[in-house]
Amino acid sequence: MTAEHKLSYYINNSDKILETKFNKKIRIGILSSFTINGLKETIQVKSADKNIDCTTYVGAYNQYNQEILNVESNLYKFSPDITFLIIDTQNILGDFFYFPYDVSILERKNFVEKKLKELQTLIDIFTSNTKSKLIIANFNIPTYSPYGIFETKTEYGFHQMVEDLNRKLSNNVAKSNSVYVYDFNRFILKYGENNIFDSKQFFFGDMKIALDYIPHLANDLMSYVTAYLGLSKKCIVLDLDNTLWGGVIGEDGFNGIMLGPEPPGNTYVEFQRVLLSLFQRGIILAINSKNNKDDVLKVIEEHPYMILKKEHFASMRINWNDKVSNIKEIAHELNISADSMVFFDDDPVNREFMKLNMPQILTVDLPLDSSQYVQTIKQMNEFDVLNITAEDITRGKMYVEQQKRNNFEQATPNLESFLKNLELKILIKNSNEFTIPRISQLTLKTNQFNLTTKRYQESDIKKISDNDKYIVGCAQVEDKFGDNGITGVFIVNKTNSQEWFIDTFLLSCRVMGRDVEKAILGHIINRAKEDNVELIKTQFLSSQKNKPIEDFLPNCGFKKDGDYWYYSLKTPFIIPTYLEVNIE
């Protein structure tokens, strides 16, 4: 991506962030065992660049224990959404950092267990006092050992102590949905210990991360911020010539393009492999190319070294139209918003055109040298999410099934017979440990068919589910082309014996236009009737993106009164017969 700025850029620009109305807000707490000046400012500027209003609290120098253990601490008063805790290896190991071999193997093992217990206590106290996510940095494994080359032959040696600490720390929080381990050790590996630790800065100012690398650290930490706010990118739109292969198919022909084991063809093969790995974890791929469609399809279907096949592309625009119109069509077809898209094109003119017309799309500045493509995409953190669910893994397949549905839709004369022929099956499920991560994810990511756009973290959903006054449920939607997975969510507050309130009602864009919402609403109404409720109340909170749900309430018989909509349970409600609804 673009070269990183110097720290002074961030420090001086953090004062200049205007009090504009940013779309998103975040409160970040930073705790560390050493001086980490400049990180706060850098995170603020990077947040502002993404339209995030970021407020920070930085704990006093090496006061992380007090901040966490004292329930009255300023950290808890600040009420952060995300807290970063960065403890350096020397701090946690104490005397063991320089003198690990002054004691026995058993003592080293016991020491590590003791430190893990201390960390776990901090984690437990933290999570019981705040809703904030806790991101703990793991520990850098120093390259130095007093044993030198003999270190690797030493049982439970110095390096292994830190490795063990890291592995067990990760294991301890693996199941938690509010505590994450930031792989700080990998950060050091990426940039190099000799670069990150500047002895002079350390001795002169107790800085354990060289100032030049604070912006890089901030980049890594920003992944958590964007993922928390649901700003992760979902879709990669690709140019073809000189992007997925070398050369121009229209001029060089099937046998002339560079794609294969020889350089530079191997750079494109490798780039495609990285793209495929992203597809496999749920990133949607699409093509936006100025070419003759037949030339391209021949390459995609028949070229022996194409890694990406037709089934990996959820949408293809291969024509002579301008790329901005094409990408708008792709967004429309896939039902995703432009700000969740990333555009790759080798041509700087195309990129400028895209940036100018569609600034909300992330247009990547691909380097001139195709051997750097792989590094460019590997360094992007815009795809990071806090949880990868089963739906994410099969998403690519689902979009291909969606293409089949769209073709089917075009071939079927009217909507009702289309929906009848779809053989829709809707399974209503309660929230439970399996569905809660997906329910939270849908509330965080769904924009269009979302009545109130209330965002809930996993811990929130869990808390609401545990409350008897609430019903939290979801809908899994299946049709003759395949399983769409959990794609609908509803949260109902049983306000009192007469009245219920729909707090959240949403559908993933994948299943919009199939009357699934009527099945879910029908289910809520049936349950309300069973409880002799008289009135269902809700509200439509208009956002920039939720126009598609605007007519839902009046269409289903809700009547508006002031800011709220009401449905009288005396009004008959019919779930369309072509929907098969089951309750788990």
Place this chain on the structure above:
Amino acid sequence: MSQRLYELIAKVMGGESSSINDESSPTSVESWTSFKGYVLLSELETEFNVKFTIDEAMDVTNVADIKKHLKNHGVDLTD
């Protein structure tokens, strides 16, 4: 030649290079905090491709001192 140095200092301190001269110091430049001093040293090292010793770093009291130490490392900013 001094201009390049003044501009860098102004950039780090967040001001105009015209307000920087050899006598500028943490006392005369309000934004020159001890932390900004560390940032300045780090960015001077990158800009002029030098590494100061800790003694040099601790010896800096004003811009003239920076010039003196840069000269030790072969960076001559005499106009």
